[in-house]
Amino acid sequence: MLNKNTLLYLAVLAALLFAAQTLLNDYYQRILAVVAINIILTLSLNLTNGFVGDFSLGHAAFMAIGAYTSAVLTLPVASKATLMPDLPPWLGQLAVPFLVATIVGGVLAAFVAMIVGIPVLRLRGHYLAVATLGLMVIVRAVAINWTAVTRGAKGINGLPVFTDIWWAFGWAVVTGYVIWRLVNSTYGRAMCAIREDATAAAARGINVTAHRMLAFCVGAFFAGIAGALWGHLISAITPHSFSFLITFNVVVMLVVGGMGSISGSIVGATLMTLVPELLRSVETRLSLGGHPLYGLSQIIIAITIALVMIFRRQGLLGGREIRLPQLFDRRGADAVDRQASPSA
Amino acid sequence: MYSLPYIAQQIVNGLNLGSIYALVAIGLTIVYGILRLINFAHGDLVMVGAYLALALILNTALPLGAAVLVPMIVVGGVGILVERLAYRPLRGAPEVAMLITSLAVSSIIQNGTVMSLSAQPRAFRLPADLIAQQQVGVVSFSTLEAISVSVAIGLMALLTVFVTRTRVGVAMRACAENLRAARLMGIDINQVIAYAFAIGSALAAVAGFMWAGRFGSIEPFMGFLPGLKAFVAAVIGGIGSIPGAMLGGYLLGFAEIFFVGFLPPEFSGYRDAFVFGLLLLVLLVRPRGLLPTTAEREG
Amino acid sequence: MLLEVEEVSVYYDSIQALKGISLRLDAGELVTIVGSNGAGKTTTLLTISGILHPRRGRIRFDGQDITHTPPHELVRRGISHCPEGRQIFTGLTVAENLMMGAYHRRDREGTVRDLEWVNTLFPILAQRRGQAAGTLSGGEQQMLAMARALMSRPKVLLLDEPSLGLAPLLVDRIFEVIQELRHSGVTILLVEQNAFQALRVADRAYVLETGHMKLEGPARELAVNEEVKKAYLGG
Numbered sequence: 013m014l015n016k017n018t019l020l021y022l023a024v025l026a027a028l029l030f031a032a033q034t035l036l037n038d039y040y041q042r043i044l045a046v047v048a049i050n051i052i053l054t055l056s057l058n059l060t061n062g063f064v065g066d067f068s069l070g071h072a073a074f075m076a077i078g079a080y081t082s083a084v085l086t087l088p089v090a091s092k093a094t095l096m097p098d099l100p101p102w103l104g105q106l107a108v109p110f111l112v113a114t115i116v117g118g119v120l121a122a123f124v125a126m127i128v129g130i131p132v133l134r135l136r137g138h139y140l141a142v143a144t145l146g147l148m149v150i151v152r153a154v155a156i157n158w159t160a161v162t163r164g165a166k167g168i169n170g171l172p173v174f175t176d177i178w179w180a181f182g183w184a185v186v187t188g189y190v191i192w193r194l195v196n197s198t199y200g201r202a203m204c205a206i207r208e209d210a211t212a213a214a215a216r217g218i219n220v221t222a223h224r225m226l227a228f229c230v231g232a233f234f235a236g237i238a239g240a241l242w243g244h245l246i247s248a249i250t251p252h253s254f255s256f257l258i259t260f261n262v263v264v265m266l267v268v269g270g271m272g273s274i275s276g277s278i279v280g281a282t283l284m285t286l287v288p289e290l291l292r293s294v295e296t297r298l299s300l301g302g303h304p305l306y307g308l309s310q311i312i313i314a315i316t317i318a319l320v321m322i323f324r325r326q327g328l329l330g331g332r333e334i335r336l337p338q339l340f341d342r343r344g345a346d347a348v349d350r351q352a353s354p355s356a
Numbered sequence: 357m358y359s360l361p362y363i364a365q366q367i368v369n370g371l372n373l374g375s376i377y378a379l380v381a382i383g384l385t386i387v388y389g390i391l392r393l394i395n396f397a398h399g400d401l402v403m404v405g406a407y408l409a410l411a412l413i414l415n416t417a418l419p420l421g422a423a424v425l426v427p428m429i430v431v432g433g434v435g436i437l438v439e440r441l442a443y444r445p446l447r448g449a450p451e452v453a454m455l456i457t458s459l460a461v462s463s464i465i466q467n468g469t470v471m472s473l474s475a476q477p478r479a480f481r482l483p484a485d486l487i488a489q490q491q492v493g494v495v496s497f498s499t500l501e502a503i504s505v506s507v508a509i510g511l512m513a514l515l516t517v518f519v520t521r522t523r524v525g526v527a528m529r530a531c532a533e534n535l536r537a538a539r540l541m542g543i544d545i546n547q548v549i550a551y552a553f554a555i556g557s558a559l560a561a562v563a564g565f566m567w568a569g570r571f572g573s574i575e576p577f578m579g580f581l582p583g584l585k586a587f588v589a590a591v592i593g594g595i596g597s598i599p600g601a602m603l604g605g606y607l608l609g610f611a612e613i614f615f616v617g618f619l620p621p622e623f624s625g626y627r628d629a630f631v632f633g634l635l636l637l638v639l640l641v642r643p644r645g646l647l648p649t650t651a652e653r654e655g
Numbered sequence: 656m657l658l659e660v661e662e663v664s665v666y667y668d669s670i671q672a673l674k675g676i677s678l679r680l681d682a683g684e685l686v687t688i689v690g691s692n693g694a695g696k697t698t699t700l701l702t703i704s705g706i707l708h709p710r711r712g713r714i715r716f717d718g719q720d721i722t723h724t725p726p727h728e729l730v731r732r733g734i735s736h737c738p739e740g741r742q743i744f745t746g747l748t749v750a751e752n753l754m755m756g757a758y759h760r761r762d763r764e765g766t767v768r769d770l771e772w773v774n775t776l777f778p779i780l781a782q783r784r785g786q787a788a789g790t791l792s793g794g795e796q797q798m799l800a801m802a803r804a805l806m807s808r809p810k811v812l813l814l815d816e817p818s819l820g821l822a823p824l825l826v827d828r829i830f831e832v833i834q835e836l837r838h839s840g841v842t843i844l845l846v847e848q849n850a851f852q853a854l855r856v857a858d859r860a861y862v863l864e865t866g867h868m869k870l871e872g873p874a875r876e877l878a879v880n881e882e883v884k885k886a887y888l889g890g
Contacts (some may be wrong), residue, residue, distance in 0.1 A: 134640065135643075143393070145562065146631075152628075157622075260459055305471050306474075307467035310463055314467070325453050342630035523754070526755060529746065530751075532743065536742070
């Protein structure tokens with residue numbers, strides 16, 4: 013779909029990023045990078061939770077896999093020798109470019125998703141949610157105990173800070189594109205059918221398990237990518253970096269934007285990254301009678317999400333997409349229309 | 357290889373941990389049976405119970421029994437409040453909405469504690485004579501453990517009497533079976549649901565005391581893991597079934613203790629992974645659990 | 656007039672199940688609503704017992720407007736609904752099921768007397784009182800459902816398809832019991848697909864068709880009505 017409109021918007025994005033890089037200081041650039049990473053996370057969660065209707069709570073696990081894998085791969089050989097002396101030699105000698113490491117992280121996450129998905133995707137609803145939470149607990153247990161590779165509870169620090177707004181938004185664009193293509197294909201329509209009524213979909217010949225697995229693995233892949241990007245932004249990861257809090261925050265972004273809407277995920281992620289950031293800076297300055305109010309921003313977010321559930325379950329966009337103005341090809345579109353309805 | 361005292365010790369530990377899981381699982385299963393809601397905030401009530409108990413121990417001269425009884429009442433009230441404010445507006449809403457709301461409530465309770473107290477762990481120190489180990493034959497246990505387990509079993513016995521002999525208790529079981537028929541009987545389901553939350557939450561408070569006593573310290577996010585594991589216990593026993601929750605709780609407690617106690621030490625860090633591996637196994641092999649209910653609707 | 660339903664319309668989302676129906680029930684009567692599957696008979700009873708809410712219309716009981724009164728309150732006031740498909744509490748014992756029927760009652764003596772009464776109506780229940788209700792046969796479950804509904808000492812008993820799925824011998828017994836109930840003074844609104852038996856025992860009848868009240872009149876007259884015979888009595 014590389015038509016003139018897409019190129020125009022990509023150019024606009026590139027220009028904005030260039031402006032941001034020149035004009036904004038490091039702190040704000042970091043926030044932007046986080047926005048992009050959250051967009052990737054929300055879009056990927058939307059695939060399972062929003063489009064197929066499988067409520068997964070295991071996203072943090074896939075992030076962790078992506079982060080740790082890419083960390084072990086990009087860490088300079090010298091650092092690996094000191095930090096992780098028990099690493100198997102072939103890994104210890106390896107130092108890999110960022111792009112490769114990120115992709116490998118994503119692939120490994122997707123692979124784990126596939127293996128885990130075989131038993132877990134037989135469940136639905138509440139049981140699936142808890143099983144995926146269990147996955148997170150298991151991954152964390154592995155991260156804490158497989159000290160040769162993960163350094164246990166100490167975690168890995170000194171990750172080279174490769175992630176900048178170009179990498180982050182670059183991957184966000186890729187994620188958005190892939191998911192957009194997927195959702196608008198026969199696969200995507202099948203997924204929506206499964207969400208509406210899995211039994212009816214199966215009766216129509218849709219391979220329900222295969223589609224759920226596809227969504228689960230693709231979602232895990234991009235969560236792994238996001239994890240890798242995140243690790244190389246904050247430079248230090250521990251088993252507790254990828255806690256349930258992260259999953260919950262991504263769920264919030266997803267729900268605020270509206271499940272089943274790609275632009276909704278983008279809006280939700282942006283909003284729920286910037287607003288808490290704002291709240292946090294206010295929180296540090298606020299105090300009630302001299303008593304600091306840490307955690308207030310999280311409470312406000314949680315109350316917001318509860319209110320959304322009670323009053324506007326479908327989120328800001330209600331599952332619909334924002335239509336960006338098409339500045340080119342308007343005549344072309346009309347021509348297509350006329351062909352589509354010759355009697356008009 | 358493993359001496360008798362060692363095995364006996366593991367059994368005592370299993371009883372202790374099993375009692376905790378059983379108490380928490382009961383609350384989860386009662387609510388799930390009636391509302392089909394997994395209350396993710398339930399584990400956090402365990403935490404609230406622990407904090408209240410600590411506050412009473414540190415700040416009052418009340419006997420230890422009060423540090424168990426008062427949190428039961430307060431946390432029971434919190435449970436009723438949470439239901440009224442967060443879950444009742446969502447009756448009849450899709451599963452996902454209730455799930456997300458319970459996550460939100462959990463976050464509010466956790467961060468509320470962080471905000472009003474602090475995220476720092478606090479020591480849960482009990483009088484020395486209570487936690488001193490005593491030897492009775494091959495078995496060694498502390499007074500605290502003995503009392504806790506007895507109280508837990510006693511409460512479970514009381515609950516069983518409640519749900520088999522009293523009007524409201526039987527109504528609770530009836531609601532879990534068939535909510536509409538229960539309404540047609542003249543049962544005020546709002547009242548029954550309030551009871552369900554009150555009882556489950558009160559039991560969770562007791563579990564909080566026991567958990568804190570066992571691990572020696574409390575922090576605002578401590579409820580996450582017991583809550584999740586209690587859910588595993590409830591599923592193993594058969595979600596929606598009170599006897600199932602009790603059975604599942606003890607089975608899981610023993611399984612976890614034996615996993616750590618009888619396998620080589622390299623494995624002990626994987627105890628949580630083991631618990632969830634068990635969950636997956638049960639969900640795949642016997643999803644309705646060991647003591648399935650006869651409820652009309654599917655879980 | 657004990658119960659009056661006035662121009663009631665009920666919707667399931669956007670589908671209209673009841674289209675402005677009216678009916679009345681006088682004390683001591685046995686009135687039946689006949690109609691085929693999906694006509695709205697169960698919907699009518701569920702609306703009277705408060706589970707469903709009409710979008711339009713009124714329901715009056717004993718002179719009071721009960722259109723939006725909650726179900727548990729209606730049981731207290733004397734409306735008891737024995738639902739379609741029995742819907743007994745299968746995991747509870749027979750005795751516990753009956754206890755639930757008497758949930759709202761505060762009078763111990765009266766409850767004990769009513770328990771003895773239902774045991775004489777349905778002796779099998781006394782035998783099986785400690786058994787799990789799910790282990791009862793279909794016919795026994797139906798008797799339990801009716802007994803349970805009677806334990807609330809209703810002024811009006813709403814009976815939904817009591818003969819559904821039962822063998823002919825049991826169906827006869829059920830209708831015998833219905834007649835006995837009637838003679839002991841219980842006002843009954845009976846919904847039935849088995850129009851033949853229903854019209855035999857009833858005083859008056861309504862014919863409900865796709866949400867409309869098509870016909871109404873004394874049961875004897877409707878039993879020989881040509882349309883009714885063709886549609887519901889096998890010609």
